[in-house]
Amino acid sequence: MDTLQAIVLAIIEGITEFLPVSSTGHMIIASSFYGIAQDDFTKLFTIVIQLGAILSVLVLYFKRFFQSFDFYFKLLVAFIPAVVFGLLFSKKIDALLENPLTVAISLLVGGIILLKVDDWFSHSTETEISYLRAFKIGLFQCLAMIPGVSRSGASIVGGMSQNLSRTSAAEFSFFLAVPTMLGATVKKCYDYYKDGYVLTEDQINILIIGNIVAFIVAMLAIKSFIGFLSKKGFKIFGYYRIAAGIILLIIHYFIHPLTII
Structure with a gap:
């Protein structure tokens, strides 16, 4: 992976992390077209730079993160399912990260679901998050371990299924x-070193650049998404996912198999 490829992937991450379109799926597709998807450092990079995008939340919602200890416990409860499923199925998840065809199918199926979400949960208007709701949202988030599902999309739909408003x-x-x-990120770095890999100076610099770019782009994307989602809903993202999934399937079956791009 060179610097330009890292910047492109980081921009994709920053834009898509908070949209229900799957940031990981888009990075897998992009890295596949670059021919670096199966490289071990690329797999590390696509996980680690998500942390840069996510840290933008700490900046934009700084005060909310210090509102109460109860808030942290609810996040912990919601986080537990991801820990359990991540530890149990880490090898299978890594295998899926090498398969753009999985992304194509997930984009298509997820798009169809997003077309219906606003109708299914039009009654969802509550803002209070209980511990049980937090845990159920955490279970929904685990679906995003399948590349192309979208972590934000799965957890937002999970929240709406618990009667929360789109914004909440x-x-x-x-x-x-x-x-x-x-x-x-911690687990992926640990596994990387456990497998005998050592980051070079160039790779460390690429990770730093990737995180900075993802952080800046995500800062610009978050508030735009919240405003758009509260007014327009999910349908446009559903149409986008369906179109992207169909295009990728056409490429796979009629032009070039996605698994070996």
């Missing part, structure tokens, strides 16, 4: 991303 569900999804991606 989206904001809790942002908050939940902080411990989730911090944990994912």
